[in-house]
Amino acid sequence: MTVETTRPKAPLWTRLPVVHQLRQSVGLQRGMLVAGLVITGVFILTAIFAPLLAPYGYSQLRDDSGPFGAQQAPGGAHLLGTTVGGYDVFSRVIWGSQTAITVMVIAIVLSIFAGVALGLVSGYFGGWLDRVLVVICDAVYAFPALLLAIVMGIVISGGRSGLWGGIFAAAISITVVFIPQYFRVIRAETVRIKAEAYVESARVLGASNGRIMFRHVLRNATRTLPLIFTLNASEALLTLAGLGFIGFGIEPSSAAEWGYDLNKSLSDVSSGIWWTSLFPGLAIVLVVLGITLVGESLNDLADPRLRSRRAPGKTSGGGAATSVVLGGTLNAGPGGIGGLEARSPAFDQHQNDDPFEAK
Structure with missing residues (x-):
């Protein structure tokens, strides 16, 4: 089932020329x-x-x-x-x-x-x-x-x-x-x-x-x-x-x-x-x-x-959850590549399964 979400429309005063640029600035x-x-x-x-x-x-x-x-x-x-x-x-x-x-x-x-x-x-x-x-x-x-x-x-x-x-x-x-x-x-x-x-x-x-x-x-x-x-x-x-x-x-x-x-x-x-x-x-x-x-x-x-410039403090630190597969997320954190490659028990069990085993 596909769920359609619509973003709420911004108020009119926020789209005025000077106000819009002021909200964009940092x-x-x-x-x-x-x-x-x-x-x-x-x-x-x-x-x-x-x-x-x-x-x-x-x-x-x-x-x-x-x-x-x-x-x-x-x-x-x-x-x-x-x-x-x-x-x-x-x-x-x-x-x-x-x-x-x-x-x-x-x-x-x-x-x-x-x-x-x-x-x-x-x-x-x-x-x-x-x-x-x-x-x-x-x-x-x-x-x-x-x-x-x-x-x-x-x-x-x-x-x-x-x-x-x-x-x-x-x-x-x-x-x-x-x-x-x-x-x-x-x-x-x-x-x-x-x-x-x-x-x-x-x-x-x-x-x-x-x-x-x-x-x-x-x-x-x-x-x-x-x-x-x-x-x-x-x-x-x-x-x-x-x-x-x-x-x-x-x-x-x-x-x-x-x-x-x-x-x-x-x-x-x-x-x-x-x-x-x-x-x-x-x-x-x-x-x-x-x-x-x-x-x-x-x-x-x-x-x-x-x-799109942001302060350095806003771009460093813990990573955000990024959806890469349906129903799952990939947590990218300070662990770098090691954190990305960390395997869960479910992942190890899946790797031990015989790919040719009859289902």
Whole structure:
């Protein structure tokens, strides 16, 4: 009699993207993922609730008691001090998270749509279109990312602009840098997937190119995108900070930006005024560290060889019972080969039986 057993289906919340990877992780890998998620979560919550957390506006220079004053030391009404321009450092750091996450989201969304579309079309149809797109993307990819972002920032906004103009200028300049990365990944996956048997079967059954591309190829070609955009998010933040540091960022009266604040604090460092540069720089480092930890952990969990790692203590010690014959088990323990070859009395009796004896 055959007994069929069915495994209970896991709850829906355990199959969510981040929760699923968190349950798969172990040891140091889990610690890295948890640390990255905590830092990234604090960054996102700070950006969302910036109007409630910041005591002053990003461009506010005075309150009811009068002007803030330039380069005031931390303490009192200004928890982290004031900048050389008279802005509150704590408020600028809080509002800067909102600018950073807005630019990152816009840049990554635009990059994904453009890069995935071009990579899918190029890899599926091939021919002269594929060769032209590959040459263009390789040429763009060969340029230094920050230099290309500077050129695009100058072309789009003339180097300086207001809030949304500056945000979109920075986002589009970063998008141009990221499109070749998504293009190359999606194109390589599309070339591999379109040669699979199920794609050929769909083509034989009369499915259109659009149906095959979006129903069969795209679904399987985009599985690595979460790993790419988590790693690119930190690169987008560094590019934005670099643009602001060299003077091609957003006007300080339009939005708070950490790179711009670092640029204005250069002269303070030699004068012993450390708070104007420490806290914006620390914000950049922590956010990049958190996003990078999440991306690297997801990258490890996507590799089956790294995903199956376990602590050494969990793989040593007594062996498990392994079923090798119907109704019996073979106990593999610390005895090694000798333990495997140990004979029971029933086994000796069976060996003494004459195989030719009539039954």
